[in-house]
Amino acid sequence: METSIYRVFDIEQDAAALDRAAALLRAGRLVVIPTETVYGLAADALNPSAASAIYAAKGRPSDNPLIVHIADPEQARPLVKRLPDAYFALAERFWPGPMTVILEKSARVPYETSGGLETVALRMPSHPVARELIRRAGTPLAAPSANLSGSPSPTCAGHCIQDLTGRVDAIIDGGSCTVGVESTVLTLCTDPPAILRPGAVTLEMLREVLPDIRLDPGVFAHLPDGAKAASPGMKYRHYAPKARVVLLWGTLVQFAAYLEAQPPGCGVLCFEGEQARFGGHPCVTYGRRDDPVSQAQALFGALRRIDELGLTSVYARVDSPDGVGQAVYNRLLRAAGFTEIRLGWEESAT
Structure with a gap:
């Protein structure tokens, strides 16, 4: 597979590159995109074949759920069974930004995207290129980190070129990531809500909106064999060098x-x-x-x-x-x- 490299640092000046990448995504192809956390390996989140292609390109276990990226909080409505008040309170405070919210998924989200779970993880990135590409593609994008599964996540386009050249259709170079670690993941499907993966939106910050939120025990512990991972990054050895x-x-x-x-x-x-x-x-x-x-x-x-x-x-x-x-x-x-x-x-x- 030939991999095209597009440099996009200005949405208006680089609109043609964004249109080419959006066309690839609508066709079910794979495009690496910049976000403020780490680079993401994106595909149409509502296309089961496209979601499956993400797992194949990364060598990612199929029970490791993907995060669905949206450009506006209202874009979540057809993707979930209901949007609780807590969702809107969190979105108003922390979106766009490095926070992912887990809710019960609707039938529109394929199990290939949710890792076989009845839930879906949603995020609205703050990187303007990512949001513009979602809008131009006309679909939410499933986008785990754009690296080979288990290896350190990519924080610049060079890392993605090193890992995924020949495995994806295009890589968008949008500069270095400003946060450097993946988004905070929290679930609203438990009582009380819980953080499943920590990130730049901290426990203390979230408690200002959800006073009863807690850290899931799996954040700092190994999940038992056979357990299902409710969030990316919980089950397998991740982020690791060969050493x-x-x-x-x-x-x-x-x-x-x-x-x-x-x-x-x-x-x-x-x-x-x-x-x-x-x-x-x-x-x-x-x-x-x-x-x-x-x-x-x-x-x-x-x-x-x-x-x-x-x-x-x-x-x-x-x-x-x-x-x-x-x-x-x-x-x-x-x-x-x-x-x-x-x-x-x-x-x-x-």
Whole structure:
């Protein structure tokens, strides 16, 4: 398959490229699109064959549901059985933006899109190119991350070109993603509502609209074998480089002492300015300590850099999982296959 690359940085000037991409989507083809979170692998969400093609292109398990992207909150009406008041309250506060809401699906949403579930995950992205393409295509778009299944998510078009050239019909280069991790996913199908995947819209922010919302236990735990994943990113090892990743909880002093006992050649995933503490171990940084927003923006690029360096094992520094830090820890935990070591946590021993 030949993959066309379109650069779209101005909707009016690059309208012809958007029209070509929209025509591909209406024909049931696959187009990589930019969003503010990560790049998405898009297809017509209401076309079962197109949705199935997403799974095939990514090598994604078919029971891992897809998120449906819309350009306006009202576009959700034919896709769900009902729209509760909480949906409109959330949409008014957080859309367009990095939040996904799960509701009971209508018959218009094929099971190929919902991963066999009776629910559908809906999101209205803030990236103007994504919303304009949805409007021009005239259909909601199913769009999981535009990477090979399990590998680090793409935050620039170059990552998508590396992973999906020859597997998709077109890739739209719309610049680097500003958020850097996937959207917050919450379900309104449980009482109380629950966050199934943390993101840039944090638990604290959501509680201002839904005071009783909680974190699902599966956010930081491995789902049992045979369990159905209610949200993307819950069931399988995700976001992972080829290298073995181990999370180390502890102070910088404890982390450095642990690394001294490890064989040469193992890598370090650490924060900016810490590289000198780890001797001859190759280091990759992902943002600043105590700044989870910068960590989220840099994380997936750092995980890809680990593979570029040819590292086979990496020990990762982790920060306090508060606010956006919950999203960073969630992605690291899955990249590590839930492998973590607790060295202790004493803030005074830095």
